[in-house]
Amino acid sequence: MTGIDLSRRSLLPLAVGFWATTSASASTPSQPRAPWWKNSVFYEIYPRSFQDGNSDGIGDFIGMKDRLEYLAELGVDAIWVAACFDSPNVDNGYDVRDYRKIMPDFGTMADFDAFLARAKQLGIRVILDMVFNHTSDQHRWFIESRSSRNNRYRDFYHWHDGKNGAPPTNWQTQFGGSAWTLDEKTGQYYLHSFEAQQPDLNWENPEVRAELYAILKFWANKGVDGFRFDAITFIAKPEKLYDLTPEEIPARKTFADHGDRLSFYLKDMYKHVFKNTDLYSVGENWGVSRDEYARITDSRNKELSSGFRFDFQIKDNVDAWRKGTFHLSDLRAFNRDNSFDDHPGTWPVVWLEDHDYSRSVSRYGSQRPEYRDRSAKLLATMMLSLRGTPFIYQGQEIGMTNFPFKSIDQFDDVFAHNEWRLQVESGHISSQEMLVNLAATTRDNTRTPMQWNDGPNAGFSAVKPWMLVNPNFRTTNYSAESSDPRSVLSFYKKMIRTRKQFPVLIHGTYKDVSPDDSQIYAYIREDSTNRVLIALNFSDDEKTFALPEGETVKRIIASNMDRTQIQGSAMRMQPWESVVVMI
Ligand code: NOJ
Ligand code: CA
Numbered sequence: 001m002t003g004i005d006l007s008r009r010s011l012l013p014l015a016v017g018f019w020a021t022t023s024a025s026a027s028t029p030s031q032p033r034a035p036w037w038k039n040s041v042f043y044e045i046y047p048r049s050f051q052d053g054n055s056d057g058i059g060d061f062i063g064m065k066d067r068l069e070y071l072a073e074l075g076v077d078a079i080w081v082a083a084c085f086d087s088p089n090v091d092n093g094y095d096v097r098d099y100r101k102i103m104p105d106f107g108t109m110a111d112f113d114a115f116l117a118r119a120k121q122l123g124i125r126v127i128l129d130m131v132f133n134h135t136s137d138q139h140r141w142f143i144e145s146r147s148s149r150n151n152r153y154r155d156f157y158h159w160h161d162g163k164n165g166a167p168p169t170n171w172q173t174q175f176g177g178s179a180w181t182l183d184e185k186t187g188q189y190y191l192h193s194f195e196a197q198q199p200d201l202n203w204e205n206p207e208v209r210a211e212l213y214a215i216l217k218f219w220a221n222k223g224v225d226g227f228r229f230d231a232i233t234f235i236a237k238p239e240k241l242y243d244l245t246p247e248e249i250p251a252r253k254t255f256a257d258h259g260d261r262l263s264f265y266l267k268d269m270y271k272h273v274f275k276n277t278d279l280y281s282v283g284e285n286w287g288v289s290r291d292e293y294a295r296i297t298d299s300r301n302k303e304l305s306s307g308f309r310f311d312f313q314i315k316d317n318v319d320a321w322r323k324g325t326f327h328l329s330d331l332r333a334f335n336r337d338n339s340f341d342d343h344p345g346t347w348p349v350v351w352l353e354d355h356d357y358s359r360s361v362s363r364y365g366s367q368r369p370e371y372r373d374r375s376a377k378l379l380a381t382m383m384l385s386l387r388g389t390p391f392i393y394q395g396q397e398i399g400m401t402n403f404p405f406k407s408i409d410q411f412d413d414v415f416a417h418n419e420w421r422l423q424v425e426s427g428h429i430s431s432q433e434m435l436v437n438l439a440a441t442t443r444d445n446t447r448t449p450m451q452w453n454d455g456p457n458a459g460f461s462a463v464k465p466w467m468l469v470n471p472n473f474r475t476t477n478y479s480a481e482s483s484d485p486r487s488v489l490s491f492y493k494k495m496i497r498t499r500k501q502f503p504v505l506i507h508g509t510y511k512d513v514s515p516d517d518s519q520i521y522a523y524i525r526e527d528s529t530n531r532v533l534i535a536l537n538f539s540d541d542e543k544t545f546a547l548p549e550g551e552t553v554k555r556i557i558a559s560n561m562d563r564t565q566i567q568g569s570a571m572r573m574q575p576w577e578s579v580v581v582m583i
Helices: 006-011 061-066 068-074 109-121 140-145 206-222 260-274 290-297 328-338 360-364 369-383 414-424 431-441 478-482 488-501
Strands: 042-045 078-081 098-102 125-130 180-183 188-191 226-229 280-284 306-308 349-351 389-393 509-512 520-526 531-537 543-546 555-559 570-573 578-582
Touching: 061 068, 061 109, 068 109, 068 488, 098 109, 098 206, 109 125, 125 206, 206 260, 260 290, 290 306, 306 349, 328 509, 328 520, 360 369, 369 488, 369 531, 369 578, 414 431, 478 488, 488 555, 520 543, 531 543, 531 570
Parallel strands: 042 078, 042 389, 078 125, 125 226, 226 280, 280 306, 349 389
Antiparallel strands: 180 188, 509 520, 520 531, 531 578, 543 570, 555 578
């Protein structure tokens, strides 16, 4: 433990700049003195694909720094930088070799410091991705740990004897295959929830926790504002080994313990690192029930500030690779569930895209080109009018779409190649079926380079990028959209401003007012001063929406079609039209 005093953070001068927001958040009637992260709009950067600053085809911190003005102008308050530490890149940085070193592909510590300093000048906060469920197999701790049964790092990981020549249990990784790998040298198996090169850390060992907390303090002392915790609901393992049932395996049931031990570790981490700071902690809360989520993120429990849930996102990603069908009823049910009106201590995250899922406009928007942009704006209207902290993923704000994948060699992701090997090469699934599905669901869809302009490599890099550029960059790009007041980008800017202007959109209660409509989704947000109705036509067809009984529209505060009037008690909604109105 470093024993560094984090309280000095509060003495740092407040960065003031263009679009800067204040540290002590705006008071609203329903939420006096909300913590900063409740009133913030976040933006996720996937460094490898955002902006190449040194012309080697890979995004980096020099490039990210150069684009900070753009993010300030967009109006975001905080950035989540996805995995950016030194790594052999078996899983694009989610296999960390050194938690105190910037990935050389992304630059040096000096580049990071310059990026952070500029972000602060612009009033933008920064949170970093902490991959603490596992390390890389090339991390110093694991190299030591596997070297002998008596090594002092042996207990940093989970080592067990096999059972009758087979792994200790039938547990599976999230990427397919056994979660145990035999290490010939010491004759035992080690546990990994993901690839074999990502061995799981043993959080039961207090020395492991102390090391991890010291890493958090190291970055907090540099001035970062919080952390996203990768795979955090995997850190606690069952007390005893057992086998999953045959039904649980294809359902991707994890073997993690979401109960007491997880709570114990999170409380311990809070106590050692987060207490008396304004650091934000947001978990990747995969695989937990709603009640568990509420427990983990309830401010009174002092575990995590907030978290990402996946109950909706995984619905159209069957078995993690097969394209499912989007039903408005699923989205509606999830949003109601995720508003947590019944849990005032719990604060949700609102998100549609990240670096692990395909593009939202391709998943939930119109498939007709004439409605594509409008449907992207409708999704923006929804995201920015729900209770919780919105996380926009890079490129979402310009309406980037899925890549037209046609062959397996176009994919980069380890998961896509694993599935190909396990399902196609073994003859279970035809190559055509796998390709069509992977093209729709692959994480590579959100990892194609950011489209900045219609020049070479979409303005991402002066040289051929590490990943294919989506061919639609000639029309879907920042440069074209920034000068077009009717673009998806201009709409995002407006909607972010609207959210800030009307805190009811952040903190108000949530009520679905169209529960049985299969086309129009409408809800009311309300606080002690304002009532706002949001109506969204999720369809290629027009439809009349009748206002809830007794309601009249006072004024329109946002519209994705420049609508200026709503008369009477019904509104004829155009395909993919969205409105936000004061009632
Ligand atoms: C979640 C990360 O977002 C993903 O990219 C990664 O593969 C897994 N966790 C494992 O770290
Ligand atoms: Ca570079």
